[in-house]
Amino acid sequence: MCQLSKVQKYTPSKIIQLILEGFEEKVLDSGDLWDCLTCNQCLKDCPEDINFADIVRTARYLMRHKDQSADEYIAHKGIYTTLSEIMSRPYINPERNMEWVPKECKISDKGNTLYYVGCLPFFNYEFEGLDSIATSTLQIMYKVENEPIVVLREETCCGHDIYWGQGKLKTFIKLGQKNIEKFEKAGVSKIITACAECYRTFKVDYAQIFEEFESKFEVKHLIEYIYENWKEGNIEFVKPKKSEETTPFTYHDPCRLSRFLSKENDITGITREIFKEFEKLGYKFNEMKHNKENSLCCGVSSWMNCNEKSKALRYKRMLEAKEAGTIMVTSCPKCNIHLSCLQNDFEDIASIEILDFSEFLVNHIKASNQSNKKEGTN
């Protein structure tokens, strides 16, 4: 069932019906498709495998060409999507803040493994503390890597929000080309990201649109990176302190890491495997009522549709979290932003601590005794 239909009259099946009956123009003209969260719950539930969110994305492209403006649907008056558009221009070369890089971590602009930071440094404009996601990620990676990790000061946005939110295909392609050029120049072959949206974008959309992307670059989310290194015995998880034993945590699956990946991709599963190991060590992990592929959407995918309806979804999600734990871990910086934001409005959910996967893990991971880190390139 559509996540939105719980709070408003909007059903993907009705829209599909209209399209099948030949009323495509009517659907486009109505502007209704701006409302969709592109959360992909409907695909997950659809017996015919209709990829509705993808239809919405294409429809948005057509709707813009019918001179419909998306402006009123975009949160923060479009600041963040405008930034992406500016970055897509060939004459723009970002000079991003690098203060978050811890002193002990030596980064490089050339090498094998890249940490793709995403738009975090720009979010400092009005959100606090997100830098620590980047810091934690890098710290985790240095528990494994010997060689300096590549972090690009001039990194550009991956284009996710432009692509899904507004169907701006051309801008998306320009951003992609800029990124690929930079990856190639840096000589990287492995890309690690801690962002759900960047991951899906590289893994699926870049791979589809840009020839050879898949063969040139191996893309991993931090969760996979940690999982593999744990399995290979390069890192291990540490026992909780007494105070932590009593703090139950739960996990919010971002849609982009659950319903938005190919069926073979089992990020939700390996996340649970890691948590199972945590339970063995003495931590308390509880699932929320809606989890894995059925996770509830944060409601503001691609900075679209921050309104009373999506707020209702967020509130529901936070109530589930409250029931399950004191700490809510997620692996999408934007889920983090939107869910934290709601805590300013509702006191009853304000006590939940929302942490990124990287922030949560950084203090619970150490390099294995047996391993002497990886040798050189791998």
Added chain:
Amino acid sequence: MSKTKSKEKFPGFNPEILAFCCNWCSYAGADLAGVSRFQYPPNIRIVRVMCSGRVDPSFVLKALKEGADGVLITGCHIGDCHYITGNEYAKERFERLHEILIKQLGINQKRVRLEWISASEGKRFAEVITEFTNDIKELGPLKVF
């Protein structure tokens, strides 16, 4: 005031500059500049707003996206805002826009500027515009490939 060099760095470059002027002070200042026939370069397009606090940073970004070479925001002097603290609000947001967004985009921060100009400062209005235009001329077009 900026020096007028005999040799231009970017010959033929006519910058496009957008200015958001507060209705109560700097817009009136612009008027006064016109009435008093103070000369200032014609590169500027003025958008009148009711208060500098009305200028959302997204307006500035959109202007840059649409091809402006420079964006100026002007308001009443601190303490003189018609809506009491609109300009303080504008200043605080502007600083974040400047330091966090414009800088990280790799756009020279000189291209975006905030100035306080009162209704009686016609001369100063002309000077600010001239100086800003010269600065932008020095920097050259934003769209260099």
